[in-house]
Amino acid sequence: MSIQRTFKLGGDLEVNRLGYGAMRITGEGVWGPPKDREGALKVLKRAVEIGVNFIDTADSYGPYVSEELIAESLAPYQAGVVIATKGGLCRVGPNKWLPVGRPEYLEQEALMSMRRLKTDVIDLWQLHRIDPKVPVEESLKPIVKLQKTGKIKHIGLSEVTPAEIEQARKVADIVSVQNEYNIGQRKSEATLEYCEKNNIAFIPWFPVAAGKLAKEGGPLDTAAKQHNATVSQLSLAWLLHRSPVILPIPGTTSIEHLEENFKSLDLELSDAEWQSLEAAAK
Numbered sequence: 001m002s003i004q005r006t007f008k009l010g011g012d013l014e015v016n017r018l019g020y021g022a023m024r025i026t027g028e029g030v031w032g033p034p035k036d037r038e039g040a041l042k043v044l045k046r047a048v049e050i051g052v053n054f055i056d057t058a059d060s061y062g063p064y065v066s067e068e069l070i071a072e073s074l075a076p077y078q079a080g081v082v083i084a085t086k087g088g089l090c091r092v093g094p095n096k097w098l099p100v101g102r103p104e105y106l107e108q109e110a111l112m113s114m115r116r117l118k119t120d121v122i123d124l125w126q127l128h129r130i131d132p133k134v135p136v137e138e139s140l141k142p143i144v145k146l147q148k149t150g151k152i153k154h155i156g157l158s159e160v161t162p163a164e165i166e167q168a169r170k171v172a173d174i175v176s177v178q179n180e181y182n183i184g185q186r187k188s189e190a191t192l193e194y195c196e197k198n199n200i201a202f203i204p205w206f207p208v209a210a211g212k213l214a215k216e217g218g219p220l221d222t223a224a225k226q227h228n229a230t231v232s233q234l235s236l237a238w239l240l241h242r243s244p245v246i247l248p249i250p251g252t253t254s255i256e257h258l259e260e261n262f263k264s265l266d267l268e269l270s271d272a273e274w275q276s277l278e279a280a281a282k
Contacts, residue, residue: 004244005265009054009201010154010175013082013123017240018265019054020047020258021205021249022066029094033065039253044073046255048081050262056178056203056249058086058128059113060097067116075118084124084176085113086158088131088139101131107142114151126156126178130164137171144172156201162194176201176247183220183238183281184209195245207248208235209281219280229267232257234277236264241274 008014025040027033034040047055055074057066067085077083087109090098100106106127114122125143130136136157146152156176157168168174177195179188181204188204195202214220214231224234232250239248250261269277 002268003240003265007201007245007247009082009124009247010173011199013154014080015054015082015247016051016265017244017247018052018236018262019056019203019247019249020044020052021251022055022057022070023061024251024253025069026062026065027094030061031091031094032062034069034253036253037069040069041073043253043255043258044070047258048074048078050259052262053078053081054084054247054249055081056084056086058089058126059109059116060086060089060091060128063091064112064116067113071116071118077119082123083117083119084126084156085117085122086126086128086178087113088128097129099129099131101127101129101134101136101139103134103138103142106139107146110143110146110152121150122152124154124156124176125152126158126176127168128158130157130160136164136168140168140172147172156203158205160191162190165191165194165200174200176203178203178205180204180206181239182207182209183235183277184211184213186281192243192246196243200245201247202243202245203247203249204239205249207239207250208232213281219277223269223273223277227267227269229264230260232261233264233267236261237267237269238274238277240265241269 090100154175158178181188
């Protein structure tokens with residue numbers, strides 16, 4: 001059975017379900033500029049050339065580096081290209097992430113993201129983490145205000161439970177949720193089911209399986225070889241098959257790997273094969 005290839009984000013932004021995550025086009029520890037700046041710009045351009053029209057970034061990637069590279073390589077944006085960004089994680093060093101949900105901080109960061117991305121409207125702005133010190137309704141107030149003035153089109157969340165989505169929906173229309181999820185890491189199953197019921201996009205970060213499941217000779221590796229595919233391709237194909245609301249955003253700094261990932265859209269397994277992989281993963 002062939003998969004649904006597109007999804008209407010927020011009901012009006014139709015995107016190809018396989019996007020690109022732009023966290024890795026930064027330095028080590030997601031800090032500072034990339035080692036190969038020209039290479040990063042080429043990957044972004046190539047992504048759009050092969051049909052990727054959903055690119056996900058965050059102000060904290062670098063910080064700021066990823067947004068600036070996206071603007072340098074792609075602005076002014078082609079019609080139909082959707083750029084999503086996030087705010088709410090402050091950076092104090094490599095691999096260090098601090099949730100900050102103060103309304104005035106988030107408002108400033110959203111406006112600065114708009115400037116760095118060289119756009120008049122952020123297609124999708126996502127709260128990167130809920131700050132335990134600030135109720136999510138308070139954090140989202142200025143974002144909803146920016147949405148009403150036309151500076152932000154849609155609002156999303158990241159690393160949340162169904163109860164937290166419900167809480168956020170009291171003040172904002174939530175169109176996407178970004179949680180860690182892959183065939184071997186299923187802790188967000190309840191959140192995915194909530195998103196399915198409410199037609200909310202579910203954007204899995206860390207979409208490619210790792211560990212025992214993906215090792216050489218393991219279930220994913222064996223199935224991938226049977227289909228002349230890679231473990232990455234099979235991991236992404238499983239996500240696309242798992243639910244029509246899932247929008248995987250694999251990241252890479254290699255054009256070859258980017259093109260390889262995109263071919264997972266065409267990878268088809270029988271229902272019985274998917275079921276055997278599911279059983280192996282559990």
